[in-house]
Amino acid sequence: MRMGNSNKEFIEVLEQCEIFKGVERNCIEEVVRNAKIERYKAKELVRMRGDECNELLFLVEGEAFGLFTNPEGRVLQIDHMFAPKLLAAAIIFSADAKYPVDVETVRSSVFLNLDKNFFVSLMMKNERLLRNYLRYVSDAFTFVTDRFYEITMKNLVQKVCSYLIRLMNEQGSSIVTMDMSKEEIAREFGATRPALSRVFIELKKLGIIEMDGKKVRIRNERYVRDYAEFE
Template sequence: MEKYIEALQKCEVFAGVEKKCIEELMRYAKIQRYDSKELVRSRNDECDEMLFLVEGEAFGLFTNPEGHVLQIDHMFAPKLLAAAVIFSTEAKYPVDVETAQPSVFLSIEKDRFVSYMMKNEQLLRNYLRYVSDAFVFITDRFYEITMKNLVQKVCSYLVRLMEEQKSPVVTLDMTKEELSREFGATRPALSRVFVELEKLGIIEMEGKRVKVNDIDYVQDYAEFG
């Protein structure tokens, strides 16, 4: 039990919180052990607990309707899971949680944890900061994924044009507005991709004329998509 208390002390949520408070909370914690590659929680499971990973590591995974698995997070102990959704109106786990190796989790009833936060300002401040950081991480992660997918779509489009026009210098056959609708993206997001590719020296643009300087890069990204 002492090693789990020590693990919680290293968790951001308990930074600067007296050990006595953690020991009191531990009296109400349920210890759950899992082997490697075990499903800990499923997406849309009710989230009415403070779930801490105190030993091992786990993945936050999202499976789309086509069955493709996307890794959203790689979590290492000690860490509080689902911090950003616990107090939402319909609190449910947003992703599947699967262990990467044998791991140990501590589950503390949500209302019990709230009562301790109300009595301990440091714990409350830590939690609010933790939730804010989690929100920023999730926003950045999805932006990264969205932009990556958009780069793949742009590269695939350029490869098609090079094949059709039989040249590394191509003329776009659609406007940026039409392309953004084709790719399911906003026009500013699409424009940022072209700007970034140009900054990297992958392409050169002049109006609707695009010169592909790094054909291998464009083809590799297109195939990856």
């Protein structure tokens, strides 16, 4: 699609979106007729975290990042979105509907902006659309929880590897003795004991370390050092 996108082209794109799978074409035509078109160049902010979310925003051309910036200024990529895609599906109908992340385009992109009350009226008339949307929201929630678990575990693995590097440097050996209990280490890292244990179990499964009580043999020092420096 180019700057002169026709309604037909938008309809064909939306037909590929999970929300509209199996939905009658006339329903999708109604969506396109009532939507506003938004166009952005590469690396432009589409929405900011905290912006009110009273719309359904469909990415119909291009790609965008969902980015979270923490108070220290570190930017974390939460999602990499490609057309066709509905943004913030799990947020739209919440009591305090605000965008949870910054949305920034990767390249020139086109969005369709649809009033959420209008979309509710469509779902009330179309059971397939309603079921598709509910499944889409559930999938979006699963993705977010899985993503944050992955990020949390990565940070914990990084802390464990940094701890092992410190022990190797202090003890001058790849076979080290932990100077704290796992409970103390977990407290130090701000993690739960089970979460910490899962990290050690995973490192053992991967063949990175061997353990015998408080003794740890680092079998893959390169992995441990690389992960300790992970950004």
